[in-house]
Amino acid sequence: MFEQFPTLIENLLLGRSIERRLRFARRVPRWLIEKIQIAEFQETLARVNRHSSFYRERFQAAGLNPARLQKPADLGDFYTTADDLRAQPTEAFVCAPPQMGFETTGTTARNKRLYFSNEEVHDIGFEGATGLWNLGLRPDDRVVDAFDYAFWNAGVTLLHSLNAIGCFHVIASKLPPEDFYERIRDYQFNVLIVDTAWLVAFTEVAERRGVWPVKFILSGSENLSPATRAWAQRVWNAPVYQAYGQTESLGATGIECPAQKGYHLNEFNFIFELRDPNPEGYGELVYTTLVRKVMPLVRYRSNDITRFVDEPCGCPLSCMRRIDKIAGRADEIVSCGMGMISPWIFETWLGEVAGLADDWQIAVTSQGPRDRIELRLELSENTPRPPREIEAALTEKLERHFPYYFKNWKMGMYEIGFRFLPRGELRPGGPRRKLRRVTDERVPEAARSAVAGRP
Numbered sequence: 220m221f222e223q224f225p226t227l228i229e230n231l232l233l234g235r236s237i238e239r240r241l242r243f244a245r246r247v248p249r250w251l252i253e254k255i256q257i258a259e260f261q262e263t264l265a266r267v268n269r270h271s272s273f274y275r276e277r278f279q280a281a282g283l284n285p286a287r288l289q290k291p292a293d294l295g296d297f298y299t300t301a302d303d304l305r306a307q308p309t310e311a312f313v314c315a316p317p318q319m320g321f322e323t324t325g326t327t328a329r330n331k332r333l334y335f336s337n338e339e340v341h342d343i344g345f346e347g348a349t350g351l352w353n354l355g356l357r358p359d360d361r362v363v364d365a366f367d368y369a370f371w372n373a374g375v376t377l378l379h380s381l382n383a384i385g386c387f388h389v390i391a392s393k394l395p396p397e398d399f400y401e402r403i404r405d406y407q408f409n410v411l412i413v414d415t416a417w418l419v420a421f422t423e424v425a426e427r428r429g430v431w432p433v434k435f436i437l438s439g440s441e442n443l444s445p446a447t448r449a450w451a452q453r454v455w456n457a458p459v460y461q462a463y464g465q466t467e468s469l470g471a472t473g474i475e476c477p478a479q480k481g482y483h484l485n486e487f488n489f490i491f492e493l494r495d496p497n498p499e500g501y502g503e504l505v506y507t508t509l510v511r512k513v514m515p516l517v518r519y520r521s522n523d524i525t526r527f528v529d530e531p532c533g534c535p536l537s538c539m540r541r542i543d544k545i546a547g548r549a550d551e552i553v554s555c556g557m558g559m560i561s562p563w564i565f566e567t568w569l570g571e572v573a574g575l576a577d578d579w580q581i582a583v584t585s586q587g588p589r590d591r592i593e594l595r596l597e598l599s600e601n602t603p604r605p606p607r608e609i610e611a612a613l614t615e616k617l618e619r620h621f622p623y624y625f626k627n628w629k630m631g632m633y634e635i636g637f638r639f640l641p642r643g644e645l646r647p648g649g650p651r652r653k654l655r656r657v658t659d660e661r662v663p664e665a666a667r668s669a670v671a672g673r674p
């Protein structure tokens with residue numbers, strides 16, 4: 220009977236009232252959430268086994284009978300990975316006719332594609348509205364949305380959230396911060412929903428040219444350091460909140476509450492686990508979609524390293540567990556002011572540039588409120604070339620091959636630093652020593668063992 224619960228709860232008890240939904244969330248017992256999750260988990264396994272060729276074949280190969288599996292841990296070391304999504308045709312995952320598609324941005328040559336139904340996008344947007352309401356958004360607020368829309372789901376799901384609340388909003392999308400400031404100033408928007416790195420550049424403009432009364436700012440897609448958040452809150456004289464999500468989860472996996480102590484997870488739509496937590500509790504976030512019909516994902520490895528937070532927050536969403544901010548990535552992909560970056564991008568960017576040797580390393584560090592991408596480049600002994608010429612060649616190549624990253628740089632979302640090193644400097648142990656190509660030097664100490672070198 221529990222598989223009937225979400226529909227019953229929604230239709231009879233909650234209707235489409237966000238306020239009522241939040242009141243309900245405050246009272247819902249934890250055991251009930253877990254019971255519903257398990258029922259939906261089993262239904263999801265049955266669905267993918269019936270309709271997805273990828274899962275059917277993989278279950279068979281692993282000797283798993285979905286009808287006998289009760290809970291995620293029963294799947295042992297069975298996971299779905301980002302590589303699976305890239306290597307297989309999207310159709311192998313699809314269980315029902317899709318109506319909308321999104322893509323992840325360029326961390327490798329092939330982007331992951333994710334398909335959904337209109338209803339799924341609408342529903343996840345509605346779920347997101349609950350989180351926004353919890354932060355104080357009401358129908359008489361005025362919202363501006365500065366998300367990038369190209370192939371990305373964040374703006375589209377946000378639109379559904381804003382429709383559910385019914386507030387006035389304008390989709391400005393991600394314009395250069397100076398132009399954005401110019402165009403929106405007259406509207407007196409009191410809620411700004413933006414990209415994290417872009418917010419930094421935009422706040423610098425506002426600091427120089429003046430702010431207006433703002434209720435709160437919500438930023439998504441990557442971490443904001445405590446110092447940067449404190450600075451932006453000071454400039455705007457308003458709280459800055461963060462949301463956590465991935466294109467694979469259709470955004471809205473987690474959102475902060477007024478306590479700003481971790482993201483409340485959307486446990487009505489997903490079941491979450493932490494894979495191989497270290498003694499400090501940091502592990503890789505893994506989730507299974509519970510209500511998705513078009514392209515369900517079973518135990519999807521997010522690659523994001525985090526831990527559960529137990530400290531009470533006292534908000535109406537307390538029944539939904541929280542995770543800490545993302546400490547880093549389990550692979551070499553790093554989310555920073557430049558965007559989602561991985562070795563592949565730098566192989567393309569730094570490869571075949573006269574004057575450079577083969578070894579290089581990218582370090583992501585913080586420079587005040589802004590991320591700094593430090594290119595540690597070894598100079599070639601055979602073809603000496605002045606560093607300034609190499610810098611010019613690399614700038615030109617970035618613009619030509621990666622206009623998105625070039626644009627973010629020009630918008631002031633991150634800084635680029637060039638460090639030229641003599642040949643052999645990056646591998647002091649000799650050429651057989653493994654070189655970590657992309658390192659995130661902003662990662663907290665306790666999480667480093669979980670972030671570095673995971674399989």
Ligand SMILES: [Zn+2]
Binds near residue numbers: 483532533534536
């Ligand atoms: Zn809370």
